[in-house]
Amino acid sequence: MKAKFIFVTGGVVSSLGKGLTAAALGTLLENRGLKVAIQKFDPYLNVDPGTMNPFQHGEVYVLDDGAETDLDLGHYERFTKCQLTRFNNLTSGQVYKTVLDNERKGLYLGKTVQVIPHVTDEIQKRIRDIAEYTDADVVITEIGGTTGDIEGLPFLEAIREFALEVGSHNACFIHVTLVPFIKAAGELKTKPTQQSVAKLREIGITPQIIVCRCEFPLGKELRQKISLFCNVKYEAVIEERDVEHSIYEVPLMLQREGVDDLVCGFLRIDTPAADMAHWQDILRRLVAPQNRVRIGVVGKYIGLNDAYKSVYEAISHGGIANDTGVEIEKIDAEDIEKHGAAVLLKGLNGILVPGGFGGRGIKGKMAAARYARENDVPYLGLCLGMQVAVIEFAQNVLGFKGAQSFEFDPEPSHPVIALMDEQQRVVEKGGTMRLGAQSIEIAVDSLASKLYGAFLTKERHRHRYEFNHEYQDDFERAGMRLSGTSSNGRLAEIIELKSHPFFIACQFHPEFLSKPNAPHPLFKGFVHAALLHLQTKRPEQR
Numbered sequence: 060m061k062a063k064f065i066f067v068t069g070g071v072v073s074s075l076g077k078g079l080t081a082a083a084l085g086t087l088l089e090n091r092g093l094k095v096a097i098q099k100f101d102p103y104l105n106v107d108p109g110t111m112n113p114f115q116h117g118e119v120y121v122l123d124d125g126a127e128t129d130l131d132l133g134h135y136e137r138f139t140k141c142q143l144t145r146f147n148n149l150t151s152g153q154v155y156k157t158v159l160d161n162e163r164k165g166l167y168l169g170k171t172v173q174v175i176p177h178v179t180d181e182i183q184k185r186i187r188d189i190a191e192y193t194d195a196d197v198v199i200t201e202i203g204g205t206t207g208d209i210e211g212l213p214f215l216e217a218i219r220e221f222a223l224e225v226g227s228h229n230a231c232f233i234h235v236t237l238v239p240f241i242k243a244a245g246e247l248k249t250k251p252t253q254q255s256v257a258k259l260r261e262i263g264i265t266p267q268i269i270v271c272r273c274e275f276p277l278g279k280e281l282r283q284k285i286s287l288f289c290n291v292k293y294e295a296v297i298e299e300r301d302v303e304h305s306i307y308e309v310p311l312m313l314q315r316e317g318v319d320d321l322v323c324g325f326l327r328i329d330t331p332a333a334d335m336a337h338w339q340d341i342l343r344r345l346v347a348p349q350n351r352v353r354i355g356v357v358g359k360y361i362g363l364n365d366a367y368k369s370v371y372e373a374i375s376h377g378g379i380a381n382d383t384g385v386e387i388e389k390i391d392a393e394d395i396e397k398h399g400a401a402v403l404l405k406g407l408n409g410i411l412v413p414g415g416f417g418g419r420g421i422k423g424k425m426a427a428a429r430y431a432r433e434n435d436v437p438y439l440g441l442c443l444g445m446q447v448a449v450i451e452f453a454q455n456v457l458g459f460k461g462a463q464s465f466e467f468d469p470e471p472s473h474p475v476i477a478l479m480d481e482q483q484r485v486v487e488k489g490g491t492m493r494l495g496a497q498s499i500e501i502a503v504d505s506l507a508s509k510l511y512g513a514f515l516t517k518e519r520h521r522h523r524y525e526f527n528h529e530y531q532d533d534f535e536r537a538g539m540r541l542s543g544t545s546s547n548g549r550l551a552e553i554i555e556l557k558s559h560p561f562f563i564a565c566q567f568h569p570e571f572l573s574k575p576n577a578p579h580p581l582f583k584g585f586v587h588a589a590l591l592h593l594q595t596k597r598p599e600q601r
């Protein structure tokens with residue numbers, strides 16, 4: 060095994076941006092010419108986050124192979140070239156499931172099955188497996204949760220043993236921690252960091268690098284204090300301030316602090332410094348764009364930034380592609396039900412309805428699609444955002460008043476969105492939707508083919524319901540065109556309106572395939588359309 064290993068742990072509180080830090084380090088190492096693999100360990104007992112409510116867990120990020128994973132994997136894919144699979148996200152649920160299945164098969168030969176070594180072995184196996192099948196130079200493993208959590212202990216024990224086994228210049232520990240600003244004292248405080256590092260050392264892990272998340276500069280004194288009490292070199296106390304404009308600043312911030320140099324030093328990796336010129340250009344377009352547009356995202360988890368993480372990121376990538384700053388207006392679908400679409404959506408240059416499940420807010424989303432359709436405002440619908448556009452069109456253009464999806468009405472008079480055949484007999488909830496990358500054929504002379512510049516593509520999916528083909532002729536006649544289908548021709552993948560500047564919606568999730576340096580064509584086109592909308596509006600409408 061040629062790989063070197065970096066373990067990223069977190070202290071004090073959750074939501075510190077450990078995933079971002081791991082991903083940003085991945086960017087730097089790749090730009091030093093190294094092959095990087097990144098994986099995430101999650102200590103919860105769910106087999107995967109697919110069954111969790113977005114309020115619990117944020118977005119469920121879907122991979123090509125259909126794995127429903129933690130949203131940090133989205134950061135990994137956006138920041139690096141890594142090809143992720145279901146093996147890049149391991150949960151306690153998966154570990155215990157494997158161990159218990161093995162026990163039932165008698166594979167432990169009569170031994171007492173225990174956390175150490177059986178659970179820890181299973182965790183270590185995953186680190187080794189990733190290193191072997193990716194053939195990476197460096198494997199970054201992020202441990203979810205916070206140091207001190209009971210459920211995280213087996214993972215910490217596993218990486219401690221693993222590091223011991225591979226030897227000191229082959230493994231490096233980075234601890235991401237919080238240095239809070241106490242308003243009353245007007246000071247940054249290092250005590251929580253000291254205590255969380257002490258907790259790690261109790262377990263036998265001594266981090267070599269401490270990444271301090273803070274609102275203000277650390278200063279020399281605090282760096283010295285953290286260095287002394289946490290037993291790391293002065294240069295290994297890293298300041299990671301809250302970003303001013305964009306998360307894409309993080310790699311540059313870490314580079315300035317010398318994190319990648321430190322890591323390469325510890326791991327005795329000899330490479331030239333990272334060339335980040337292209338990344339600087341991405342950032343320039345984000346920080347000082349030529350144009351500005353306003354795009355509304357109409358959803359039901361609007362209060363929680365993590366719920367539509369990839370959607371927000373993909374919109375910003377569309378902005379990068381058009382040298383346009385996008386101000387995202389987050390609009391609660393239920394507020395539209397209360398106050399009306401015109402009140403909340405007026406003045407926007409684009410409207411996006413993302414994916415979702417369940418009937419709450421559905422009327423508001425339909426009203427948003429209708430407003431976009433009737434007022435020539437660019438519209439991008441994703442998954443449920445396509446289904447609501449279809450239902451709205453059926454009700455208000457085709458005049459099918461009782462049109463609905465089976466998801467929200469068990470006996471609609473016009474089931475324009477129906478349960479997929481393959482889903483009819485599905486009873487289990489976890490991992491049973493139509494998931495992952497599927498091929499799509501794009502119609503000639505369509506907006507979709509113009510945007511993609513291709514007639515064939517692959518996109519990631521996560522749904523149970525689909526457009527009901529029995530109604531296709533009605534829709535086509537009235538101007539809603541089916542411009543993308545699954546490769547067997549059976550499933551509607553993209554719909555668009557013929558007499559509208561930009562109204563397009565898809566059954567898949569393009570947001571999972573967008574990167575800052577490779578913006579997705581649908582998002583690129585959407586922001587471009589928003590820009591045209593802005594430029595062609597009369598001044599009083601702007």
Ligand code: GLN
Pocket residue numbers: 413414415416417441442443444446466521522523524525
């Ligand atoms: N709830 C819809 C379905 O299952 C849409 C899913 C989604 O938006 N991801 O088909």
